[in-house]
Amino acid sequence: MQVSTYDLDKIAEKLNLSIKDLDKAFKKKILREDEYKEQKHLLFKKEFKGVEKGTVIFLNDNLDVVRGYPKTYRAITLYPTIKKHFIDKVVVEEKLNGYNIRIVKIDGEVYALTRSGYICPFTTKKVKKFLNLEILDDYNEYMLCGEMIGLNNPYTPYYYKEVDRGYENLGFYIFDIKERETNKSLPVKERIKLCEKYNLPHVKPLAIVDKDEAHIHVRKIIEELNKEGREGVVLKDPDMAISPIKYTTHYTQCEDLKSAFTFFFDLGIDFIFSRIVREGFMSYEFKETLEERKKRAKDLGEAILSPMVETINKVANGERVSEDFELIFDSEEDFDEFLDFMRKMKMVITIKNVEEINTDEGVKIKALIGKIYNKTNDKIISYLNGTLWE
Amino acid sequence: MQVSTYDLDKIAEKLNLSIKDLDKAFKKKILREDEYKEQKHLLFKKEFKGVEKGTVIFLNDNLDVVRGYPKTYRAITLYPTIKKHFIDKVVVEEKLNGYNIRIVKIDGEVYALTRSGYICPFTTKKVKKFLNLEILDDYNEYMLCGEMIGLNNPYTPYYYKEVDRGYENLGFYIFDIKERETNKSLPVKERIKLCEKYNLPHVKPLAIVDKDEAHIHVRKIIEELNKEGREGVVLKDPDMAISPIKYTTHYTQCEDLKSAFTFFFDLGIDFIFSRIVREGFMSYEFKETLEERKKRAKDLGEAILSPMVETINKVANGERVSEDFELIFDSEEDFDEFLDFMRKMKMVITIKNVEEINTDEGVKIKALIGKIYNKTNDKIISYLNGTLWE
Numbered sequence: 220m221q222v223s224t225y226d227l228d229k230i231a232e233k234l235n236l237s238i239k240d241l242d243k244a245f246k247k248k249i250l251r252e253d254e255y256k257e258q259k260h261l262l263f264k265k266e267f268k269g270v271e272k273g274t275v276i277f278l279n280d281n282l283d284v285v286r287g288y289p290k291t292y293r294a295i296t297l298y299p300t301i302k303k304h305f306i307d308k309v310v311v312e313e314k315l316n317g318y319n320i321r322i323v324k325i326d327g328e329v330y331a332l333t334r335s336g337y338i339c340p341f342t343t344k345k346v347k348k349f350l351n352l353e354i355l356d357d358y359n360e361y362m363l364c365g366e367m368i369g370l371n372n373p374y375t376p377y378y379y380k381e382v383d384r385g386y387e388n389l390g391f392y393i394f395d396i397k398e399r400e401t402n403k404s405l406p407v408k409e410r411i412k413l414c415e416k417y418n419l420p421h422v423k424p425l426a427i428v429d430k431d432e433a434h435i436h437v438r439k440i441i442e443e444l445n446k447e448g449r450e451g452v453v454l455k456d457p458d459m460a461i462s463p464i465k466y467t468t469h470y471t472q473c474e475d476l477k478s479a480f481t482f483f484f485d486l487g488i489d490f491i492f493s494r495i496v497r498e499g500f501m502s503y504e505f506k507e508t509l510e511e512r513k514k515r516a517k518d519l520g521e522a523i524l525s526p527m528v529e530t531i532n533k534v535a536n537g538e539r540v541s542e543d544f545e546l547i548f549d550s551e552e553d554f555d556e557f558l559d560f561m562r563k564m565k566m567v568i569t570i571k572n573v574e575e576i577n578t579d580e581g582v583k584i585k586a587l588i589g590k591i592y593n594k595t596n597d598k599i600i601s602y603l604n605g606t607l608w609e
Numbered sequence: 610m611q612v613s614t615y616d617l618d619k620i621a622e623k624l625n626l627s628i629k630d631l632d633k634a635f636k637k638k639i640l641r642e643d644e645y646k647e648q649k650h651l652l653f654k655k656e657f658k659g660v661e662k663g664t665v666i667f668l669n670d671n672l673d674v675v676r677g678y679p680k681t682y683r684a685i686t687l688y689p690t691i692k693k694h695f696i697d698k699v700v701v702e703e704k705l706n707g708y709n710i711r712i713v714k715i716d717g718e719v720y721a722l723t724r725s726g727y728i729c730p731f732t733t734k735k736v737k738k739f740l741n742l743e744i745l746d747d748y749n750e751y752m753l754c755g756e757m758i759g760l761n762n763p764y765t766p767y768y769y770k771e772v773d774r775g776y777e778n779l780g781f782y783i784f785d786i787k788e789r790e791t792n793k794s795l796p797v798k799e800r801i802k803l804c805e806k807y808n809l810p811h812v813k814p815l816a817i818v819d820k821d822e823a824h825i826h827v828r829k830i831i832e833e834l835n836k837e838g839r840e841g842v843v844l845k846d847p848d849m850a851i852s853p854i855k856y857t858t859h860y861t862q863c864e865d866l867k868s869a870f871t872f873f874f875d876l877g878i879d880f881i882f883s884r885i886v887r888e889g890f891m892s893y894e895f896k897e898t899l900e901e902r903k904k905r906a907k908d909l910g911e912a913i914l915s916p917m918v919e920t921i922n923k924v925a926n927g928e929r930v931s932e933d934f935e936l937i938f939d940s941e942e943d944f945d946e947f948l949d950f951m952r953k954m955k956m957v958i959t960i961k962n963v964e965e966i967n968t969d970e971g972v973k974i975k976a977l978i979g980k981i982y983n984k985t986n987d988k989i990i991s992y993l994n995g996t997l998w999e
Contacts, residue, residue: 520910
């Protein structure tokens with residue numbers, strides 16, 4: 220790889236690293252060169268000496284930096300975790316179940332970056348269509364951080380009634396605006412003011428509470444969100460001086476398990492332990508009665524066993540199980556570009572159906588795509604054929 | 610370490626390894642020197658080039674070898690696994706839930722070796738007391754392989770009514786007799802004949818069936834054992850020409866999970882996935898109705914959640930949770946020797962109670978010992994105090 224054609228000194232300085240560090244990152248393949256429509260950039264594949272995973276350096280004259288979105292840590296108990304973590308007030312926002320996107324404008328071009336730092340052509344096109352991104356002309360140093368949600372996406376296909384566009388269930392909600400070179404967040408109020416000024420969809424606070432009583436309020440909110448089948452909350456310092464923390468519903472723990480155990484040999488082992496521990500601490504903290512705990516246990520057991528047995532049944536009947544998602548493209552060209560991107564991501568997919576649909580915005584392409592989990596399919600076949608477990 | 614004082618050539622030859630291999634095993638710390646009452650021996654800590662984990666070479670004139678007990682693989686489905694694995698007939702034996710022991714006599718001394726190849730002073734004394742080991746004088750080349758079961762042992766304390774001795778619940782059942790230098794097993798019939806001749810307690814066949822119909826019989830036996838709260842079966846070729854395979858009950862899967870999730874941060878993550886997968890394939894193969902599957906899911910969920918919440922409650926109330934077992938010793942000296950052995954095993958234990966008891970065999974020492982799981986205790990405290998999950 221050729222790394223001598225751009226100014227390593229300047230990159231090192233911007234990231235607060237030494238040249239030696241950069242060399243090391245290249246050698247360890249943590250830092251790699253990537254390309255999107257001839258725009259070359261560098262990508263941090265992992266966290267490295269304070270530089271977040273997913274950080275991207277555009278190889279233009281400015282060497283524009285887009286820092287990776289920091290990991291949001293999780294509260295296992297509401298009390299005393301919230302009280303200990305925050306300074307004074309706590310902003311409670313809903314956590315949406317989609318995928319994390321940073322939107323930036325570099326040299327006049329809009330890019331939507333995934334959590335891992337890939338410029339996703341599908342998402343880039345959608346955000347350009349959904350949003351008026353004037354704000355990035357006025358504040359080019361910002362990145363709009365938010366959640367892309369809805370059924371029609373390739374990462375976290377999950378229905379949300381509020382993003383129904385008729386032929387497509389997809390939408391973007393900003394939950395953070397940051398200086399893209401420093402990762403400094405705007406205070407919650409300023410973020411909301413800016414979003415309102417530029418008419419951008421954004422996550423609204425559910426409550427602003429004192430940290431000492433926050434656990435009582437959050438528990439009520441969580442119980443409500445749980446009933447509605449929603450994911451959970453992110454808790455924030457009003458000034459964003461403290462890193463946010465998250466907490467999720469029983470419903471989400473079970474949904475995560477259901478998805479993971481549908482493809483259990485691929486996803487089960489990584490998902491299960493953390494979800495179960497969350498449930499254990501929630502049952503303890505919510506001082507459940509024996510009846511309530513039994514109900515929770517039943518939900519958990521079914522979230523694990525049912526999808527697993529259903530998958531084994533399907534494979535036994537000769538089916539190859541896949542995780543299917545339906546995407547809407549404006550043109551064949553967009554569809555092809557997306558497929559190239561999936562290949563680059565090393566996702567194994569199969570195209571199950573492609574059709575043209577008429578919409579109020581003209582003819583579109585609707586593609587049904589299946590993500591293949593080879594390990595689950597192959598191992599099930601093998602055990603059904605008599606292979607022993609070692 | 611001094612390895613030059615004994616004949617490496619002869620050891621290499623006996624194990625069908627080269628001197629170079631032996632050197633490598635020493636260097637990688639797979640092969641180590643150990644000692645029991647001044648009897649030095651070498652121990653394979655891991656499987657190495659065909660030599661089983663737990664293989665021991667006594668450093669006497671003969672360089673007597675005791676091969677490690679081979680891993681018993683597991684059937685995930687009964688059909689077609691049994692049919693494919695065996696030649697003709699299949700012997701169905703009950704699998705007991707205790708710990709695997711090999712009994713040998715070397716230079717006139719009896720030793721009981723654990724699965725890992727440690728000479729356990731506790732077990733050695735118990736088998737010498739429980740069994741008449743004349744057989745090892747007549748057949749010094751054999752090792753008696755069996756399961757030590759019952760509540761009063763330090764490894765798998767699990768009550769079995771058939772080994773109740775009044776003041777102690779403990780007993781040994783032979784399930785295999787092997788040539789200790791070659792690991793060759795006696796045919797099932799010969800093993801039983803020898804056990805009967807020498808009046809040794811042994812596992813008796815529950816059935817001998819044709820491999821083609823074995824899955825039907827085994828399912829019935831498993832359902833019966835499940836009702837009785839017993840572990841499962843080991844399936845064997847009558848001539849022991851094929852390696853045995855095992856299959857366990859729903860009851861056992863749940864009991865395993867209950868034990869593991871009592872100390873969930875220490876044991877949970879390693880136990881859970883395999884147990885759940887076994888349940889998934891069993892539910893599929895037994896063609897369960899929706900009701901039956903829901904019952905299984907409920908059992909699974911409760912086996913995971915309940916012990917976890919109970920442990921969190923205990924720790925929240927200031928208790929330090931431990932796995933307790935009660936052992937009976939003949940003398941203070943035996944007790945001390947056992948404690949030294951536990952320290953050598955790097956087990957963290959606490960002595961909770963010691964008392965003298967009167968038995969029909971005289972005064973004995975009854976000790977209540979707790980095995981400490983530090984990770985579970987410490988992590989729970991930490992999350993209860995507000996530590997975030999990374």
